[in-house]
Amino acid sequence: MDEIECSFIHYLKRVQTGYRHENDFYKFAELNDVEVVPGKMSCLFRGPPPTITIQADLYGTKQSQAIGMHEMAHHLLEQGGFEAKMLHWYGGFDEALPTIEKMCFHGGLVLQMPEPMFEKVTKRYGTSPQGILYLMDLSGAEFKEAMARWVYAQPGSYRAAFAASGNNITHAMTTGNIWLPFWINSRVPEVHIVLPEAELMSLGERIVLGTLVRYG
Structure with a gap:
């Protein structure tokens, strides 16, 4: 398939x-x-x-x-x-x-969100969370759609993205090839403690957007 x-x-x-x-x-x-x-x-x-x-x-x-x-x-x-x-x-x-x-x-x-747009995002921000916000700006897509496009960019890739408000996970998506130690509505301590390898970006007081990419 x-x-x-x-x-x-x-x-x-x-x-x-x-x-x-x-x-x-x-x-x-x-x-x-x-x-x-x-x-x-x-x-x-x-x-x-x-x-x-x-x-x-x-x-x-x-x-x-x-x-x-x-x-x-x-x-x-x-x-x-x-x-x-x-x-x-x-x-x-x-x-x-x-x-x-x-x-x-x-x-x-x-x-x-066509491929040239995604390539522009990747060229500017790599795999960092800023790329999801930039994808929203370029395409006019909603947050959830931009996050999903980022995560499912390439079939077979190992990507995840998530957002947290305080200690509560509000959004989480993965390709299925990658495991997260939490999911939507999970309560966690500081995200960087639970998932230290993730790239994190602050969106405001105690609001965090994170991305994770693994290879192979």
Whole structure:
């Protein structure tokens, strides 16, 4: 499965390169001949023509960018032939759905925060927590989306990010290849004591953002 997931992410990057890394959902959908309309809920209709509905009260808002790019990832999963491969592998849609959703979650993040943008962040801040905040500034993404894009930058990598308010862990994400000694809502002493190898950044009084990268 890792091979298919990696191939899908590379495919998305190639598609976006063809459109000069456009990361505005509404413009990107238009470039891909996908109609976007307000509706009762946010979802993809295969068509023809392929159509994405955005929940009416979110249509045109900042929040709709992440939602829309997730649905665009579903569209491109089908267009690129990856959905058919998943269905064949798992033997049915219901069985494949959890992996499909995970792939489109990651894919939507890549579409919202394209590779050149991520490379710019890495060049400036390396693997430090400042990179997550810079990614937010460049893309307009929410904090959780920027953190997720940073963590899941490359399939198979060993990355984690977290935030703490006082002694309480408020956010935590890992690639699954890396273990943290705490999780969301955990209460910990000082983070640098529990995880000394993490890079930490203060965001205010007793608020900390941290990142961790391991290799191999």
